Amino acid sequence: MGTTMIRGMLWAVAAALLATAPARAQSPLADAHIHYSHDAWEMLPPAEAIKVLRQAGLKKAFVSSSSDQGTQMLHAQAPDLIVPVLRPYRRRGETGTWFRDASVGDMVADLLAKNTYAGIGEFHLFGKDAELPVPRRIVQLAAKYGIFLHAHSDADAVERIFAQNPEARVLWAHSGFEPPEAVAVMLRKYKHLWSDLAFRSEHASDGKVDPAWRKVFMEFPDRFMLGTDTYVPERWYYVVEQAAWSRRWLADLPREVGENIAYRNAEALANWALKTDASACASGQTMAKDGYRLSYRFEPAAIQVGQPFAMQIAVCAPDDQPFTGEVRVGAAMPAHGHGMNYKPTVQQTAEGRFHAQGLMLHMRGHWQFNFELLTETGIVRLGADHRQK
Numbered sequence: 001m002g003t004t005m006i007r008g009m010l011w012a013v014a015a016a017l018l019a020t021a022p023a024r025a026q027s028p029l030a031d032a033h034i035h036y037s038h039d040a041w042e043m044l045p046p047a048e049a050i051k052v053l054r055q056a057g058l059k060k061a062f063v064s065s066s067s068d069q070g071t072q073m074l075h076a077q078a079p080d081l082i083v084p085v086l087r088p089y090r091r092r093g094e095t096g097t098w099f100r101d102a103s104v105g106d107m108v109a110d111l112l113a114k115n116t117y118a119g120i121g122e123f124h125l126f127g128k129d130a131e132l133p134v135p136r137r138i139v140q141l142a143a144k145y146g147i148f149l150h151a152h153s154d155a156d157a158v159e160r161i162f163a164q165n166p167e168a169r170v171l172w173a174h175s176g177f178e179p180p181e182a183v184a185v186m187l188r189k190y191k192h193l194w195s196d197l198a199f200r201s202e203h204a205s206d207g208k209v210d211p212a213w214r215k216v217f218m219e220f221p222d223r224f225m226l227g228t229d230t231y232v233p234e235r236w237y238y239v240v241e242q243a244a245w246s247r248r249w250l251a252d253l254p255r256e257v258g259e260n261i262a263y264r265n266a267e268a269l270a271n272w273a274l275k276t277d278a279s280a281c282a283s284g285q286t287m288a289k290d291g292y293r294l295s296y297r298f299e300p301a302a303i304q305v306g307q308p309f310a311m312q313i314a315v316c317a318p319d320d321q322p323f324t325g326e327v328r329v330g331a332a333m334p335a336h337g338h339g340m341n342y343k344p345t346v347q348q349t350a351e352g353r354f355h356a357q358g359l360m361l362h363m364r365g366h367w368q369f370n371f372e373l374l375t376e377t378g379i380v381r382l383g384a385d386h387r388q389k
């Protein structure tokens with residue numbers, strides 16, 4: 001019997017157990033360290049993977065995958081839940097070679113231009129390898145797009161990243177596997193350093209937080225996040241269990257601190273990276289009316305007749321105020337007097353960011369995309385011509 005088959009059976013058993021568990025209100029969590037890499041896709045198809053993340057009561061999951069296709073598949077299923085992070089690996093086994101591989105830098109640059117990401121990582125980088133041209137390029141790309149770096153690194157490599165760009169935002173995977181005192185030294189030194197607790201367990205046992213870790217959590221309540229690290233497909237079995245375990249020890253902290261680590265810190269970092277700003281509203285197809293600016297891009301980039309597609313939308317309110325309203329999208333063929341055959345759904349993914357799904361142009365010819373911005377004072381309507389070949 002193949003390993004995949006055994007995995008599949010194990011999964012079926014786990015899923016059956018989960019299905020019988022009573023649904024109850026769970027306190028929200030964010031998991032900052034999820035991978036959905038190629039060898040998990042068959043065992044756990046995208047819809048099933050999303051079910052697991054929802055079952056764990058996650059409101060946000062930072063997902064990075066080898067290859068990035070895994071992240072895109074999950075994001076397409078649940079844009080409200082998945083925070084896409086761009087892993088610089090095409091397949092398993094590139095953790096020790098990517099930083100000397102110029103094609104990785106090109107791939108990352110291409111994907112950043114095409115899709116929206118909150119960060120680049122998780123990548124593995126140690127010591128003075130951080131000075132090599134490819135990692136340097138990654139640090140620059142993160143700065144260009146205003147997104148964070150998720151670094152599985154020793155303290156030395158983290159310091160070298162900050163030396164290249166003191167304004168970088170770094171999420172330190174596994175808190176560097178350092179003891180709490182050493183993590184505190186780094187957090188004290190770098191105010192844009194966050195630390196995930198993925199694949200660590202010594203900070204709590206039996207629902208009690210370890211005293212040395214408690215001290216660090218209390219000193220830096222805004223800097224820690226949870227993580228499961230599904231680095232091999234089997235780790236997906238632990239996502240729900242890990243969430244339950246985390247809820248127990250988080251309850252041992254003052255409420256505010258516990259909630260910060262549970263989800264607020266991750267949400268704040270994702271919002272910082274994904275927020276709309278002048279550059280988000282100026283990339284892709286853009287339009288403006290009454291001081292509102294909207295930009296959109298298609299997923300996939302070139303849409304085909306009769307094929308469903310999605311749309312990434314960024315909205316900026318007048319005078320660079322955040323846009324807090326809702327967005328509706330439609331498309332019509334003015335010459336034919338008809339619209340699309342399907343009604344798209346729009347979900348908010350971050351402040352001023354939206355993801356529209358279920359769009360399809362069933363004919364070639366002249367279409368018009370219609371956007372409605374539901375603001376506090378009324379509806380702002382914007383239209384864009386599109387010629388479908």
Ligand SMILES: [Zn+2]
Binds near residue numbers: 033035173230231
């Ligand atoms: Zn990882």
